[in-house]
Amino acid sequence: MDFELNEEQQMIRKMVRDFAENEIRPIAKEMDASEEFPWDVIRKMGSLGLMGLTIPEEYGGAGADTITYAIAVEEVSRVSGSVGITLAAHTSLGLYPIYRFGDEAQKSEYLPPLASGSGLAAFGLSEPEAGSDAGAIKTTAVLDGDDWVINGQKTFITSGSIADVVIVAAITDRAAGTRGVSNFIVEKGTSGFRPGRDEDKMGLRGSVTSQLFFEDCRVPKENLLGTLGEGFKQFLITLDGGRISIGAMAVGLGQGALEAATKYSKERVQFGQPIANFQAIQWIIADMATEIDAARSLIYRAAWLKDQGVRFTKEAAMAKLYASEAAERACYKAIQIHGGYGYSREYDVERIYRDNRLTAIGEGTSEIQRLVIARQVLGKY
Secondary structure, three states, X not given: OOOOOOHHHHHHHHHHHHHHHHXXXXXXXXXXXXXXXXXXXXXXXXXXXXXXXXXXXXXXXXXXXXXXXXXXXXXXXXXXXXHHHHXXXXXXXXXXXXXXXXXXXXXXXXXHHHHOOOOOEEEEOOEOOEOOOHHHOOOEEEEEOOEEEEEEEEEEEEOOOOOOEEEEEEEOOHHHHHHHEEEEEEEOOOOOEEEEEEOOOOOOOOOOEEEEEEEXXXXXXXXXXXXXXXXXXXHHHHHHHHHHHHHXXXXXXXXXXXXXXXXXXXHOEEXXXXXXXXXXXXXXXXXXXXXXXXXXXXXXXXXXXXXXXXXXXXXXXXXXXXXXXXXXXXXXXXXXHHHHHHHOOOOHHHHHHHHHHHHHOOOOOHHHHHHHHHHHHHOOX
């Protein structure tokens, strides 16, 4: 086993870290306070190749592997969860289904502009009555001549109201159950497609999370993604990969909390000495560092398996579950080390704690991850 990052991966880590420190950190606090979406940052990330990192060069991407992508998500999330989740949702949920399941015409049309960062992609799956139970979606698509007519509602869609392209899951054959779900490519501005409100969220306030409405929304029949009736299978495969990116986001947030707590513990003087000298603080930091490093290893393992083309459902669920909960503990402990100051918005750990809370919910809750893992272990999938 080789635990050393290759030269390209090390280069990407340094490049993304430098960019995050110089371009994202200075605006992270204000972005959270104002809830203003960081378009300038996203466009700069596009010019660096980060918005199409895993897309092959022939479609305008950088052609990087999944480990490199996980590194990028971690480094961005380390300074801003809002930018981290925007990158993760765009890449894993928006671009990936088009690349994995789209035909050549769809790939050639949609991937180059989206991979360049000139536009954003989103994935419309969750509905008011279909969250963890993704098979309970009610949005429908009916073929009418040369068009599919979509009716329904989506909720909690990352970048939904600002995305140029949304992958929309809809029922095309209700009698077929989960085999009657299909996915469609819907472009911004399509008649009958409109965004609803953007959510007023606890954290990740610099990202956009939206309702989407489809009212006799007509899309050309060639906008069907992949094979009719395979939408359920497609979004399960997509979510497996998405869990790697959300896990990487959690690792980044946890790492940010660890670094902030370490720095503060060396500066904060109580009882005549820095609190870093006290064993109680040292043990807390040791636990934080150990768990974040273990989470990172789980993320890299799942990413490596994905790149090998083998099944990684269990490993992705394990990685996402452990990383999100390890980061939760790290963020909690970082606030504890800061004491009263940690509860103040003056320090970053308060924002990091709020941002990380989503990682145990999005891409499947921790409870769903445990079900996925158990079914794989017990052979019940």
